[in-house]
Amino acid sequence: MKRLLVTGGAGFIGANFCHYWSATYPADRVVVLDALTYAGNLASIGELVQQQRLRFVHGDICERDRVAGLMREESIDTVVNFAAESHVDRSIEDPQSFLRTNVMGTHALLEAARSAWGPAADRGMRRFHHVSTDEVYGSLSPADPAFTESTPYAPNSPYSASKAAADHIVRAYAHTYGVPCTISNCSNNYGPYQFPEKLLPLCIVNLLEGRPLPIYGDGLQIRDWLHVGDHCRAIDLILRASPVGETWNVGGGSTEPNIRIVEAVCDLVDAAFRRRPDLRQRFPGSAPAQNRSSRSLMQHVRDRPGHDRRYAVDGSKIARLGFVAQTSPAAGFAATVHWYLENERWWRDIVSGAYRDWYARQYAAS
Ligand code: NAD
Ligand code: DAU
Numbered sequence: 001m002k003r004l005l006v007t008g009g010a011g012f013i014g015a016n017f018c019h020y021w022s023a024t025y026p027a028d029r030v031v032v033l034d035a036l037t038y039a040g041n042l043a044s045i046g047e048l049v050q051q052q053r054l055r056f057v058h059g060d061i062c063e064r065d066r067v068a069g070l071m072r073e074e075s076i077d078t079v080v081n082f083a084a085e086s087h088v089d090r091s092i093e094d095p096q097s098f099l100r101t102n103v104m105g106t107h108a109l110l111e112a113a114r115s116a117w118g119p120a121a122d123r124g125m126r127r128f129h130h131v132s133t134d135e136v137y138g139s140l141s142p143a144d145p146a147f148t149e150s151t152p153y154a155p156n157s158p159y160s161a162s163k164a165a166a167d168h169i170v171r172a173y174a175h176t177y178g179v180p181c182t183i184s185n186c187s188n189n190y191g192p193y194q195f196p197e198k199l200l201p202l203c204i205v206n207l208l209e210g211r212p213l214p215i216y217g218d219g220l221q222i223r224d225w226l227h228v229g230d231h232c233r234a235i236d237l238i239l240r241a242s243p244v245g246e247t248w249n250v251g252g253g254s255t256e257p258n259i260r261i262v263e264a265v266c267d268l269v270d271a272a273f274r275r276r277p278d279l280r281q282r283f284p285g286s287a288p289a290q291n292r293s294s295r296s297l298m299q300h301v302r303d304r305p306g307h308d309r310r311y312a313v314d315g316s317k318i319a320r321l322g323f324v325a326q327t328s329p330a331a332g333f334a335a336t337v338h339w340y341l342e343n344e345r346w347w348r349d350i351v352s353g354a355y356r357d358w359y360a361r362q363y364a365a366s
Pocket of ligand 1: 061195
């Protein structure tokens, strides 16, 4: 039986991980530590909290002594660090909070683990898993091979630079102090509970509200898309099967230009409206409710400064550990559109709150 501290467990991937873990290992103890920034949402794990399948602690990973105390109190043996500022556009607007949480926060968390876990000899069953990104490797040209675990780091945005710095600190703590760390560098996730500032949920929510779908620049930037459920399974596998000190790239092996992703989402929403007459009443402002194709809402806008052109992940190392992505993009995108249609309350509460102001400023600038 494991005793996990899941930091950032009220965010997109962290919340999915909590649902996954409590369904897969119901006997384990899960403690979530989350600062509930704009991106944190207790509603995403509300059911698990109510059913007492996890303990929620409102707190900041930067609070080293408090976190060490929590780890001792709960006899934590496994830390999975999802807590981060995660949106590239926001990092371009306000890099400081990214350096604070992603760099200093990761450092504070490592110090807390070092203090709670004591000398290296006692660390056999313990693990500090740090969740990172493929963006640390920078941008690929069309002919470049996909990122491997030995591709040199070349982060281009304040976000990816902060994640790269955190990865280096994690590695240094494993090497110097023997903290039993592993790192995963994952590609673009999508699925339930994703905050509607990221491309997929932003498009779904905008579509349903009849707002434009912003395509940065020419829309030919390429990302590698992975369903969040597959990411959770990959982390589980790493926790169970990886030696300490290893890093693992995780990708979906499905690379598509952004514009094709947006077109696919438009077509899925249009198809759902054709199948279900109730959607016209529920979303009267949407294009299909007004007998227009959702694609008519696509709009090219000013490009993201320093926008990385292409990511692709070579997943052969984790494949040798036994990982295979189970959800195809076709099935995963359809399921995600369906989730947002069925969980209107979840995203409406967000759109009617703080996110709206940030969204309005983004539009004013483009
Ligand atoms: P998210 O922005 O949806 O959630 C981040 C969570 O961290 C929120 O609940 C927030 O409240 C919490 N948080 C922020 N600062 C905190 C602090 N100082 N102390 C405690 N909690 C804090 O992010 P996400 O998309 O779920 O990403 C989770 C992790 O996975 C991040 O480290 C991100 O870099 C990484 N990642 C994300 C993706 C992706 O596609 N979303 C892909 C690869 C890696
Ligand atoms: O690659 C992994 C990374 O994926 C994670 O580390 C990040 O936390 C996560 O946010 C994500 O970063 P991206 O910048 O790739 O995701 P985003 O959804 O913001 O954008 C995906 C692509 O779509 C990117 O090329 C920018 C483009 N885009 C995005 C938005 C929000 C648009 O064209 N229009 C938009 O409105």
